[in-house]
Amino acid sequence: MALVEIRDVHKVFQRDTERIEVFTGLTLDVSEGSFTALMGPSGSGKSTLLNLLAGLDRPTSGSVRVAGSEVSAMTAAQLAPWRARHVGFVFQSFNLLPVLTAFQNVELPLLLTGLSKREREERVRIALGVVGLDDRMRHYPRQLSGGQEQRVAIARAIVGDPTLVLLDEPTGQLDAKSSREVLALLARLNSEFKKTIMIVTHDPHAAEQATTVLHLEKGTLIEREAVAR
Amino acid sequence: MKIPLIYNARSVLQRPLSTAFTALGIALVVAVFIGMLALGNGLRAALARTGSDGNVLVLRRGADSELASGIARDAVSILSASPHVAIGPDGRPLVSPEVYVLVPLPRPGDSSAVANVVARGISDQAWNVRANVQVVAGERPRSGRSEVCVGQKLIGRFDHLGIGETLRFAGRDWTVVCHFSAGGSAFESEIWGENEQFMPVFRGEVFQSVTFRLRDAAAFDEAKRTLEGDQRLTVDAHRESTFYADQVGILGIMLKVLAFGITSIMAVGAIFGAVNTMYAAVSSRTPEIAVLLTLGFHPRSVLASFLVESALIAAVGGVVGALLALPINGIVTSTTNWSSFSEIAFSFRVTPGLLVSGIVFAIVMGVLGGFFPARRAAKLPVVQALRA
Amino acid sequence: MKYLPLVLANLGRHKIRTILTIASVTLALFLFASLRTVVTTLHTNAQFGSARRLVTLNATGLVFPLPMAYANKIRALPGVESVSWANWFGGRYGDSKQFFAQFAVDAESYLAMYPEITMPEDQKQAFLHERSAAIIGRRLVDRYGWKVGQDVTLQGTIFPGDWTFTIRGVYTPTAPAIGDDALIFHHEYFDERLGHAGIAGWFIVQINDPGAAAAIAKVIDDQFRNSSAATKTGTEQAFQAGFATMLGNVSLLMGTIGTAVVFAILLVTANAMMMSARERTGEVAVMKTIGFSDRVLFGLVISEAGVIAGAGALLGLGAAKAFYRAINFNGFGFLPGFNITTGTLVMGGGIALLLMLASGLVPAARAARLPIVQALRRVE
Numbered sequence: 001m002a003l004v005e006i007r008d009v010h011k012v013f014q015r016d017t018e019r020i021e022v023f024t025g026l027t028l029d030v031s032e033g034s035f036t037a038l039m040g041p042s043g044s045g046k047s048t049l050l051n052l053l054a055g056l057d058r059p060t061s062g063s064v065r066v067a068g069s070e071v072s073a074m075t076a077a078q079l080a081p082w083r084a085r086h087v088g089f090v091f092q093s094f095n096l097l098p099v100l101t102a103f104q105n106v107e108l109p110l111l112l113t114g115l116s117k118r119e120r121e122e123r124v125r126i127a128l129g130v131v132g133l134d135d136r137m138r139h140y141p142r143q144l145s146g147g148q149e150q151r152v153a154i155a156r157a158i159v160g161d162p163t164l165v166l167l168d169e170p171t172g173q174l175d176a177k178s179s180r181e182v183l184a185l186l187a188r189l190n191s192e193f194k195k196t197i198m199i200v201t202h203d204p205h206a207a208e209q210a211t212t213v214l215h216l217e218k219g220t221l222i223e224r225e226a227v228a229r
Numbered sequence: 230m231k232i233p234l235i236y237n238a239r240s241v242l243q244r245p246l247s248t249a250f251t252a253l254g255i256a257l258v259v260a261v262f263i264g265m266l267a268l269g270n271g272l273r274a275a276l277a278r279t280g281s282d283g284n285v286l287v288l289r290r291g292a293d294s295e296l297a298s299g300i301a302r303d304a305v306s307i308l309s310a311s312p313h314v315a316i317g318p319d320g321r322p323l324v325s326p327e328v329y330v331l332v333p334l335p336r337p338g339d340s341s342a343v344a345n346v347v348a349r350g351i352s353d354q355a356w357n358v359r360a361n362v363q364v365v366a367g368e369r370p371r372s373g374r375s376e377v378c379v380g381q382k383l384i385g386r387f388d389h390l391g392i393g394e395t396l397r398f399a400g401r402d403w404t405v406v407c408h409f410s411a412g413g414s415a416f417e418s419e420i421w422g423e424n425e426q427f428m429p430v431f432r433g434e435v436f437q438s439v440t441f442r443l444r445d446a447a448a449f450d451e452a453k454r455t456l457e458g459d460q461r462l463t464v465d466a467h468r469e470s471t472f473y474a475d476q477v478g479i480l481g482i483m484l485k486v487l488a489f490g491i492t493s494i495m496a497v498g499a500i501f502g503a504v505n506t507m508y509a510a511v512s513s514r515t516p517e518i519a520v521l522l523t524l525g526f527h528p529r530s531v532l533a534s535f536l537v538e539s540a541l542i543a544a545v546g547g548v549v550g551a552l553l554a555l556p557i558n559g560i561v562t563s564t565t566n567w568s569s570f571s572e573i574a575f576s577f578r579v580t581p582g583l584l585v586s587g588i589v590f591a592i593v594m595g596v597l598g599g600f601f602p603a604r605r606a607a608k609l610p611v612v613q614a615l616r617a
Numbered sequence: 618m619k620y621l622p623l624v625l626a627n628l629g630r631h632k633i634r635t636i637l638t639i640a641s642v643t644l645a646l647f648l649f650a651s652l653r654t655v656v657t658t659l660h661t662n663a664q665f666g667s668a669r670r671l672v673t674l675n676a677t678g679l680v681f682p683l684p685m686a687y688a689n690k691i692r693a694l695p696g697v698e699s700v701s702w703a704n705w706f707g708g709r710y711g712d713s714k715q716f717f718a719q720f721a722v723d724a725e726s727y728l729a730m731y732p733e734i735t736m737p738e739d740q741k742q743a744f745l746h747e748r749s750a751a752i753i754g755r756r757l758v759d760r761y762g763w764k765v766g767q768d769v770t771l772q773g774t775i776f777p778g779d780w781t782f783t784i785r786g787v788y789t790p791t792a793p794a795i796g797d798d799a800l801i802f803h804h805e806y807f808d809e810r811l812g813h814a815g816i817a818g819w820f821i822v823q824i825n826d827p828g829a830a831a832a833i834a835k836v837i838d839d840q841f842r843n844s845s846a847a848t849k850t851g852t853e854q855a856f857q858a859g860f861a862t863m864l865g866n867v868s869l870l871m872g873t874i875g876t877a878v879v880f881a882i883l884l885v886t887a888n889a890m891m892m893s894a895r896e897r898t899g900e901v902a903v904m905k906t907i908g909f910s911d912r913v914l915f916g917l918v919i920s921e922a923g924v925i926a927g928a929g930a931l932l933g934l935g936a937a938k939a940f941y942r943a944i945n946f947n948g949f950g951f952l953p954g955f956n957i958t959t960g961t962l963v964m965g966g967g968i969a970l971l972l973m974l975a976s977g978l979v980p981a982a983r984a985a986r987l988p989i990v991q992a993l994r995r996v997e
Binding site for chain 3: 244246247250251253254257258260261264265268289290291292293294296297330331332333336342343344345398399400430431479482483491494495497498499501502504505506508509512513562563564565567570572
């Protein structure tokens with residue numbers, strides 16, 4: 001069984017009188033330990049797919065199974081704890097809470113667990129260590145560069161040891177150097193720490209780091225490359 | 230270049246709940262403000278309207294209230310003969326020697342609670358001396374009878390005051406034969422009977438006061454000097470209007486202190502609310518402000534615009550507050566006139582002036598609250614704002 | 618609590634706003650405590666009165682005197698332990714606008730009957746042994762700077778002329794309803810000046826058995842029913858309660874204002890919370906994505922409101938308690954014993970609680986209903 005199983009998913013958006021069909025029967029597997037890049041032009045449904053996987057959105061019809069659970073059937077109340085356990089999400093604009101330090105931002109998901117203060121601290125340190133920012137723990141987001149903010153966001157995404165790490169255009173607002181740093185980090189997370197990663201991106205460099213590249217166009221999978229590493 | 234008001238109006242409507250809350254907070258402050266001042270106004274009005282500028286109230290020297298005073302019959306004769314006293318159309322001097330006492334009347338429904346009500350024994354000239362007094366129901370008490378006339382503010386506040394009913398006090402039964410009005414003054418909280426009837430029952434052979442109409446209303450000071458200097462008398466002469474108006478005394482001060490104290494504290498709280506609202510407004514509209522500044526609107530116009538917005542929200546609150554307070558106008562309540570130790574009933578008095586003050590007060594709160602936020606908007610560093 | 622740093626950090630986002638909101642709550646609760654205490658003080662003072670003391674007045678009205686001869690007749694009645702009498706003097710001190718009570722009393726019996734009036738024994742004896750002596754309440758010492766041994770002259774209003782007394786003692790009342798701002802002098806001195814008129818203002822009758830109060834009162838009134846001056850006798854408490862109603866419907870007034878105040882502050886606080894929440898929709902979306910449930914988010918919002926309400930309550934109620942004690946407030950003499958009770962403090966706390974819940978409601982509801990995807994799109 002693949003980690004993620006998408007079966008015959010349709011997704012329709014109704015905006016005023018316009019009816020937009022994003023997916024018309026998408027079927028797709030994502031295996032555990034893979035690093036998948038989702039590429040395609042705007043409006044092709046890349047972000048929507050990510051949202052469906054995280055349970056942030058529901059398919060109009062079809063099934064989305066992640067780690068054996070039918071995500072599309074869960075209620076909002078069930079999804080919250082599920083997401084906390086299984087999903088780490090990184091957004092294009094970093095979405096760190098500006099009033100919290102890097103440490104506190106990374107700690108956020110752990111507040112939902114029953115871990116003690118000391119246990120939480122340990123995991124945050126490890127996560128920040130992995131992204132190479134353990135010397136910046138007490139800094140506020142405004143004191144960090146764009147790339148550093150994004151790495152903190154990644155640390156937050158992995159601190160709870162989630163099943164899936166989902167990233168929506170993580171390098172979209174970064175300069176070339178920072179982008180490379182972030183992508184290298186993701187590659188390491190995948191190869192060294194065996195994290196299953198799915199990244200929506202325009203960045204061709206990201207595709208280079210991935211093990212699988214999916215091209216979406218108008219909601220349909222048109223190409224699937226398995227990149228040999 | 231002035232920023233059009235429509236911009237403010239539309240922006241305000243973007244946050245309806247927040248704006249409504251701010252306005253409502255100010256409305257409550259204004260309502261309390263108007264309400265409390267109306268209370269004080271009512272009390273003061275009742276006492277102020279009680280006396281006339283053209284009348285003189287004579288008390289024993291040193292007495293600060295009618296209750297404490299005592300004037301003998303011969304003194305009354307001397308006073309009546311004074312050239313300062315006006316002569317009525319019937320040729321008699323317009324003089325009313327009066328007996329003033331307090332009688333305990335039980336409050337309806339609670340027989341243990343009593344109110345000390347003024348019972349005034351008047352001469353029949355009293356109806357002429359006091360120009361604003363009128364019988365509104367029934368007939369004046371006849372001489373020699375145990376009859377009384379009841380001031381209209383007492384009706385409904387105590388039992389047995391209807392025309393024809395029997396009221397008992399001082400160990401005697403009295404028949405209520407009329408009700409009178411007195412221009413909303415303190416007299417309306419009194420029971421009037423004949424002085425010769427009250428005297429033996431209460432006080433022996435002395436009157437408490439003598440009230441007369443001045444022949445020459447402008448000659449009060451002279452009359453005062455003459456009477457107080459007269460060796461045969463030991464009296465103080467007071468202008469009737471001033472005397473009663475002064476009785477507001479400590480109660481009036483207390484009400485004023487209470488009114489201003491309470492409303493100041495509430496106002497500060499409301500101003501803080503307005504400040505918060507406007508700061509939030511400024512920060513959420515930062516990009517728009519930047520655009521306005523870039524377009525060429527002067528920072529002063531931006532400042533003015535936000536001040537006006539804040540003032541408008543507050544003004545709306547003020548109007549709502551005024552409307553909230555309006556219904557209390559005319560409600561009758563009572564307290565004790567501590568100068569005379571008697572119960573006085575009066576109505577809340579909301580005047581147009583008071584309503585306007587309330588609204589102005591609201592606008593002031595709005596302007597004060599909006600000032601610093603408006604200043605921040607005007608001083609916005611444009612480049613940063615546009616990047617935000 | 619582990620979420621506390623998050624709650625506090627959010628409050629620190631706009632420090633000015635947080636401070637202003639807390640200040641508003643502080644002011645409101647200060648007002649609330651003040652207003653409620655006016656009502657509680659009046660209520661407490663209305664309850665004052667020994668069950669063993671009766672007050673006998675002239676039935677015609679309290680401004681009319683009673684013959685002093687009644688004292689012996691009352692004393693002879695069964696169940697009566699002792700009788701004292703007093704008269705209201707109502708004088709003025711110089712041109713002082715401030716009013717204070719003055720009584721002429723039958724000193725020995727009166728002081729024996731009112732153990733609540735306490736003073737050093739030597740002062741008491743000095744007072745008792747000098748006919749033109751007077752004792753004054755503590756507050757008059759502060760107000761006029763009078764000292765023991767000093768002569769004080771009052772202008773009589775009801776009883777005209779200058780009346781001079783020598784202050785021989787300063788008393789402290791153990792019951793607040795007995796004001797600490799009265800001047801008490803000898804009835805004998807009063808009598809003498811009035812040419813032995815033989816009148817008293819009212820009698821205070823001490824009885825053995827509180828249960829017999831009503832019966833004895835009736836006996837006294839029956840005794841004098843057909844005399845020149847009929848009497849009305851009641852317990853001291855009834856007498857006191859009657860005074861309480863004289864000010865007017867104070868509790869209604871205070872209650873109305875108090876409600877307006879609480880309501881206004883609710884609006885201010887709720888507004889501040891709403892504005893705060895509105896600016897954070899993006900962050901709320903992120904938190905929901907991370908997996909924060911609606912319930913936890915609600916708790917965070919309520920906690921923020923709670924910190925504001927709690928801080929405001931502590932400051933406001935605390936300030937009120939300290940302030941009135943510091944200035945020894947007695948409401949111009951109308952509110953002796955003005956003290957903020959525990960009950961009022963608890964009510965204040967309750968209001969803070971209500972504030973917390975009510976002001977958190979709208980933002981919490983909004984957060985719960987937030988469509989995550991749209992909210993995120995707005996941010997990005």
